[in-house]
Amino acid sequence: MNPTYAIGLDYGTNSARALLVNTANGREAAAMVWNYARGDSGVILARDPNLARQHPSDYINGAEKALRGVVALARKKVRGFRPEQVVGLGVDTTGSTPLPVDAQGRALALDRRFASDPAAMAWLWKDHTSSAEALEITALAGKIRPRYLAKCGGAYSSEWFWSKILRCRRRHPAVFKASHSWMELADYVPALLTGTEAPDKRAIGICAAGHKAMFNTEWGGYPDAEFLAQLDPALAELRSRLCPRVQTVDQPAGGLTVEWSKKTGLPAGIPVAAGAFDAHLGAVGCGITPGTLVKIIGTSTCDIAIVSNTQPLADVPGLCGIVNGSVLPGYFGLEAGQSAVGDIFNWFVNYIQPRGPRHGSHESLSAAAARLPPGESGLLALDWNNGNRTVLVDQRLTGLLLGQTLYTKPAEIYRALIEATAFGALTIINRFEQFGVEIKQVINCGGIAEKNPLVMQIYADVTGRAMKVSRSSQTCALGAAIAGAVVGGAHPHLGAAMRAMSGVKTKVFSPNARAHSVYQELFRLYSQMHDAFGTSSGSGHLQNVMKDLIRIRNRARKSA
């Protein structure tokens, strides 16, 4: 029998990637990456360090280049490959990355009038311009709709859908007015590929809506109009123009259009699965089961667990979201995460560039850091350079490094930054378990898990748990391809598809008992700092410090 294939189309922060896999065993037949052309590696920046946008033309070009490229590559590389063997396609993206669209579902930034206006582009997941709006939404929900908050960790984030849209409405009224509706990138791409952008044809994935837009069937979908109207009457009107029809990733958004078939060389009409966030499809790519924590470690980290939706589940304070069906149908998907992990290491390497480009590379710093015993540097860092997503849900927190002497070396700082992210990871595991979500195994995936054994060993030593690593080096794209395989009929359901197509590497990182005991001490200090700077109940009462600095900074930037 001829093999069949599925494609995962994966939208990262800096590139789009298409991965062609064999539906029988998940083996990767071909992959094609296209780096976004705009901005700084695809991210449009501004003087305000909180701003991070992407231009939708990069998304459209990315789909074309990556899909056409992977088909062409497979023709060359895979003996006997024919595009007709591709049975389906899944899509995963960053998020919450909402973009304004016109009445036909076309991205507003494609309109010449708005082509260079960052407010009309996609508001990238890590855009933190909307923190005032996030506070306002949190405050209002706390007052009149506490149940909205209970499902998203007790605080609505500046990274999320409604914060960004409210910000746009307030600060960029012309853009808001010209937009008919807003779509998450995870929904925009499947709609684009299947020609279902128009409001009457559109469906959306439960993953993005549930985790980022407070969508929940318990309360009839999106937050109610009365609630939204109290934020701004325009949001209540917008609600009626948002798509209410939700899908899980085992359902098709539609079939590939003839236009996209021509652009890519893929068969017209093959089903495209409903889109979901990279992390959630990464969990699928790792073969998630109840009791597994999947950590997708890249620029930021997402931590995903699932719990059967037939059992009662307490709301877990500080988690980004608890959404029925966001990973697999029949399970609550629980999402936690760290706002920056690889991005913190990248900051140190790219912005600080210690001792210049050669000595300050990730490879060189990792090698030197690996030689340092735990605790030896006397350093302690907080992993908050991009805020704290879980458990504090506070984007206005910032980085901290403590313990420097006159002899502190770059590799010591690099290691301290890795350790800080490991302490952040442990804080999340502890929070899951405190609220009854037992974590029996940890499976890691993403570039850092794949490439940096030092990070994995430190995570094992800090958490005292074995760290497994997904077999695929493109686990999110693999998860999208698994969804594609299911909608394409290659497997009856996601469970069967995961069993056939996912797996972990034989190399497992086991905790070193001596290192773990040092890290237990350091973690107590981390927790003390975490609570002092991040909570009002910590021993520190220093919760004001980082925020006061941001207030002073913003004023300085304004008056400069």
Place this chain on the structure above:
Amino acid sequence: MNPTYAIGLDYGTNSARALLVNTANGREAAAMVWNYARGDSGVILARDPNLARQHPSDYINGAEKALRGVVALARKKVRGFRPEQVVGLGVDTTGSTPLPVDAQGRALALDRRFASDPAAMAWLWKDHTSSAEALEITALAGKIRPRYLAKCGGAYSSEWFWSKILRCRRRHPAVFKASHSWMELADYVPALLTGTEAPDKRAIGICAAGHKAMFNTEWGGYPDAEFLAQLDPALAELRSRLCPRVQTVDQPAGGLTVEWSKKTGLPAGIPVAAGAFDAHLGAVGCGITPGTLVKIIGTSTCDIAIVSNTQPLADVPGLCGIVNGSVLPGYFGLEAGQSAVGDIFNWFVNYIQPRGPRHGSHESLSAAAARLPPGESGLLALDWNNGNRTVLVDQRLTGLLLGQTLYTKPAEIYRALIEATAFGALTIINRFEQFGVEIKQVINCGGIAEKNPLVMQIYADVTGRAMKVSRSSQTCALGAAIAGAVVGGAHPHLGAAMRAMSGVKTKVFSPNARAHSVYQELFRLYSQMHDAFGTSSGSGHLQNVMKDLIRIRNRARKSA
């Protein structure tokens, strides 16, 4: 009339320098620097980052090379110069930098048996190996001799004489046993040049003894034998072998020996003034008066003020010392300081070396930092990479940087480090004034005051006070030369010599009101962090954090 000259012989952390000045106006006729040959720029380091020693051969060679060099240079450069025009010589050094000597007053490390033993070398001012001993001395004095502590800020430092000697006694008994006595570098050099090393001929400067060895005529000189015996009976025995005869810098230690005359080309017999610390002679070089704060800004900072000894003066908690005559006879010399200033900037440039050597130079970082408005980076740092000398008197504090994002740039950190030292400086000024020592003007000197206008402007903006800069680029050496001029008879007393020979530059750095108002806010945050991490009364109760890290670090190093 032919001009007469005096020489200031200045021992820094990395070099020895001889400065030849005209006694009529302080004008510099010639200068010669000799970089120490041993260790890392003259500092002998070890695995323990607290250890910092110097080899006495560098001191002896330094005197010879710098003095002979300056005489030779003056012969070439100054028309009609004859060495006979040099009337006197003064000596300033780092401190507390004690070294063990044998029964003839010869440095123990010159003995072949001890030539490479760091314990037998000079224990450089910034050696912090003796923190446990410092705590022990502080605790004992607090219990049985509180008046000893009252004159040195309430805590005896690990940087000081007795802490280092007690450490040597405990950890290096062979060295301690082989030593007959201990001398401060400030006393060792004049004794060496004048052949008064032998115990019966020796005198010592009140500056080093008073500020670092708890010497005070109020209680009969050094701490009493009973007190010392409770620390260790060997210290009580040592007391009887320490020189009890003290001098101010307007008194001669002796005349230049024939041997040193031959080595240097200077006239035999010219008077050499009693030695003092660089900071105290720097204050003389700045023309200090009551109401003036002199800041000597180099690798670390000393802050010197004087108050007439005819008036009552409250003990000022946290000051390094209050010593009658340590700067000028007739005045209490008050010493405060920051354990690292230039050393923090040097750490960032030399150890972190952001973006490599070219972009990460002091010049390049200063230029970029100068373009940033106050508060714009959102960063806040503590200036404790080398501990805190004033007002916390705690060497076991470490550095802290807070507010980093994913876009924080090296120049922003560099500026935050400068600001941190400025906040530290303001903390000291405030402490002086809270205890009745009014500061009417601030005169800065030292390499950084001289070379980095950004630092001076930030100090003005942070403190809200004008920053004046000493006219001489070698103010400490000038101060030593002023002492040399007085012992050489060129002026009747230091007051007259200072009026004739010192002065400030015409360029004064005035505070910018807008910058000052931003810095007032940032200083409140600095103070909050200062108290949280540095005191038990701060809002933070985080006083344990830095120390726990050091404890963990030390254990990790031991077991590695």
